[in-house]
Amino acid sequence: MKQVEFENIKDKLKNFRFNSMEYYDYDQLKNYEVNVNSEDLFIAVGYDEENKIKKFHWAANNWTELVEAVQKEKNPILITFVPEEWKDNFISAGLKEYAIFREYWISDISKAHQESCEYSLIENVEIDIAAQVTMECRGQSRGFHGESPEWVRSWIDGTLGGLVNAKDMSILVHRENDEVVGIVCVAVYGHKSEKGSILWVRELAVTPRVQGKGIGRSLLKQALTYGVEHGARRAFLMADECNYNAKKLYESIGFVPSKEEVQIDMVYEVAKQNI
Incomplete structure (x- = not known):
């Protein structure tokens, strides 16, 4: 992902209900590749070195499109910052808790x-x-x-x-x-x-x-x-x-x-x- 692309994405986040990129900067996402970039869904795919797993960074207006994209993958996928109101839907779709961090x-x-x-x-x-x-x-x-x-x-x-x-x-x-x-x-x-x-x-x-x-x-x-x-x-x-x-x-x-x-x-x- 190029920096200009990242800046454009960050600017678009306000148009989505939820996203996982609020606290990230370019250095953390520069090795991610944009997989989906539409008005209702954004997905960048990369590898989380800390957790040793493939990871989606995302922005979405509803949970169904995000889950459908996850289920198309052939490898385990980590999804962070899942909205609490979507959690039960994610579980029904086959996802499991990885961790729940409280401040x-x-x-x-x-x-x-x-x-x-x-x-x-x-x-x-x-x-x-x-x-x-x-x-x-x-x-x-x-x-x-x-x-x-x-x-x-x-x-x-x-x-x-x-x-x-x-x-x-x-x-x-x-x-x-x-x-x-x-x-x-x-x-x-x-x-x-x-x-x-x-x-x-x-x-x-x-x-x-x-x-x-x-x-x-x-x-x-x-x-x-x-x-x-x-x-x-x-x-x-x-x-x-x-x-x-x-x-x-x-x-x-x-x-x-x-x-x-x-x-x-x-x-x-x-x-x-x-x-």
Whole structure:
């Protein structure tokens, strides 16, 4: 997809009832190919490296045309940002839940952040082991499959696609015997918001052999310290609805689940449908 094509598509999104591209920029979609581009349906097809599956980015006015396009595919297809009012129709058509992510917020970091916590930033020589920590946590949450060393480096460098307005991107680490066993990715965005800039917490991961020791809680508190020091007034993260342990931890720190904002991701597993 060429950038001029992407810009034209983004301009057309207002003409559709729903779409999956609201929060994406060109760098994230440049390797996608436009498959359908009509007044009622847009589909760009690509490969989701993070989830290792073919993926549709889409815009549609009704669910039937989108589902019909999915069912024509010969490979499993990931569909993200499915409208909640379409979910039952998608299930009836043979799609299944992949993950349901809910937003969690701290509206005032100063109230949740009672005391400053020392934190340690990742070093370049630790990029590979940090990626390995995330890979060891695959399957602990739906939709989480770990990250590559390239992804970790791009986060640190601030070059990860889709984060144009994010600043102060870094990774905090927990070490035991000089070895990284836990990480949390942090960034600050929304600097022009009237409610104040936002600390984004992402990819909290602790290697399984040391889980249950409070490392995740410690990293979250360190993340809040990082946010305060970098001017954030609020904090944000997302959690899968089935990741009960994580949700309990987040709420104990002060994160509050949104009652409205939810991201429904669904998958059409072709092989199983044809049995």
